[in-house]
Amino acid sequence: MAPTVLVCEAQVPFVRGGAEALVRELVTQLERHGCLVERVSVPFKWYPKQELMAHAAAWRLLDLSESCGRPIDLVIPTKFPTYCVRHPHKVTWLMHQYRAAYDLCGTEYADFDHREEDTAVRERIRALDREMLGECAAVYTISRTTSDRLTRFNGVPSTPLYHPSPLAPKLRSGPYGDYFLSVGRLETVKRVDLAIEAMAHVPPPMRLLIAGEGTFRHGLETRIEQLGLQDRVALLGAVDERTLIDLYAGARGVVFAPFDEDYGYVTLEAFEARKPVVTATDSGGVLEFVDHGVNGLVCPPEAASVGACLAELAQHPGRAAALGEAGYDSTRAISWDGVVAALTAGLARREEPPVA
The missing domain is CATH 3.40.50.2000 (Glycogen Phosphorylase B;)
Known part of the structure; x- marks a missing residue:
């Protein structure tokens, strides 16, 4: 029976960019490799800042361990706050965290600075990220840059997986x-x-x-x-x-x-x-x-x-x-095969019979 996989997406309505293209292509590639795949999308709103924790809570309320009595073998969160989802085999492939609470804080590119109220929300996000990513069976990222941020801010080890453009x-x-x-x-x-x-x-x-x-x-x-x-x-x-x-x-x-x-x-x-x-x-x-x-x-x-x-x-x-x-x-060596193999590696291990 084909393994069941859910790809988790935080979606900003009417916005289409690289993140959305990545999720769509990941679904396609998992299907090509024999998985039964669905995309789970929840609209994402980051303002006012208190909404960030509310959206994290919304993902935490989701139990995606089974559907209609059929076990879901794997969930793949892709960015904040999708990795808050509950599942016994959660493998994150991280595009990025909520960068305004991290490397963009205090820059012209973010609405977070070092005021007391911003610092309180920022620290809650960072603590949540450490806890939720710590639940994952494995953490991968889309680049060494993203992995470096995870190590620097959260102390979370990860492995970069490069993938080609859908084009x-x-x-x-x-x-x-x-x-x-x-x-x-x-x-x-x-x-x-x-x-x-x-x-x-x-x-x-x-x-x-x-x-x-x-x-x-x-x-x-x-x-x-x-x-x-x-x-x-x-x-x-x-x-x-x-x-x-x-x-x-x-x-x-x-x-x-x-x-x-x-x-x-x-x-x-x-x-x-x-x-x-x-x-x-x-x-x-x-x-x-x-x-x-x-x-x-x-x-x-x-x-x-x-x-x-x-x-x-x-x-x-x-x-x-x-x-x-x-x-x-x-860029000739960049392919989807290695990405899918890494993200689904745990499925093969879970299906192996126990050693007597």
Whole structure:
């Protein structure tokens, strides 16, 4: 009989990004490996801050040990607060914790700072994370960056499992055109404004095309106007899959310089399309794949520095092509097979008969 698996997702209604894509693809891959899989989604709201513990309690109330009398063999939580769920065999594959209570606390990217009321909520979240993750049969993460945070803040050991982008089989290479590409949600932590400001240091006719939507769009529109870059920077909004594939194929390179990214499909997608990636020294998980001068360029998170890297690729298309080819080669070993094998390893052990 096929093992039964539930993938647990904290869902923000009407938001679609890398996290949602990961959960959908994980379900698909588990099914491909012979599991009977369902996705369990609970809407997530993080404001006001007291809602965070209420949402954790909602997950804790869920007993997913069986359904209609059939045992559920495995649950896979993916981020806060899904790992609060009750189950005797819980294996977490962590995208990230609630980062505002951790590494983003006190930064411009979070609504948590070091006031007394914030500190109280933050400490409750951290204590809860230690307890709930401590219940897990195993803890995996999507990147070394996420694992490092778990060790640093919670003392919880974990193992990174890299996985390919859902777009990987469809991406293709193309000419190294007259534009750079930025892909992702338009939120402050993604620092798309840094890419825009960098274009002021890149000579024409190179352009920047930005694919994605988000709450920071108006601020980006204002910045483009302030810099007088309306003819060279375009906000395309959300684009369909076919358009995104075409955009990757025709780009000179991809600029992706978020602040301390957990993983970032954009890097892997760029490499699948044989495009170099320009990123920053504090971009977290991106740096687990981008090797400066080998398959991309890494620089300080400053407009002039990013602009200089883009200008180098603008002036030397052959260099862009060589870096992009190296990027493609560097990700060949990443596959879903190892991820599924690790997450489901305990199932085989549970099914083994006891030794007499």
